[in-house]
Amino acid sequence: MIDALTVAVAVTALALAAWCGFAAYRDEPTKDWHFIGMAVVTVLALIQLVVGIVLLARGEQPDQGTAIFVAYLVGSACAIPAGGLMSLTERTRWGSATVAALAVVLAVLEVRLFDIWGGVSA
Numbered sequence: 001m002i003d004a005l006t007v008a009v010a011v012t013a014l015a016l017a018a019w020c021g022f023a024a025y026r027d028e029p030t031k032d033w034h035f036i037g038m039a040v041v042t043v044l045a046l047i048q049l050v051v052g053i054v055l056l057a058r059g060e061q062p063d064q065g066t067a068i069f070v071a072y073l074v075g076s077a078c079a080i081p082a083g084g085l086m087s088l089t090e091r092t093r094w095g096s097a098t099v100a101a102l103a104v105v106l107a108v109l110e111v112r113l114f115d116i117w118g119g120v121s122a
Helices: 003-025 032-057 066-089 093-117
Strands: none
Touching: 003 032, 003 066, 003 093, 032 066, 032 093, 066 093
């Protein structure tokens, strides 16, 4: 995997989590600006999905298995769109809180993806 892309997805996801968490703290639902932020994070996750599939197609293998790697890749690509959809159905502060929570989940998924691919060896 490309380490810089993994870090970029994780950092932007945490920034989105802080932003939406602050909106939830202020008792605000998700606004158009939040959806633009969700789109940026989603595009990065989709780029990572494509890069991961290309690496697998070229014959490179993750250390901990292809099936689990692909499952985490797909989960990473789906986390923020799922949060955005849920925040549209819940137009209260809890919609913002949901996006914030799923953005944190995405950051954790990125750490796990790094580990599955063969990140830092102990």
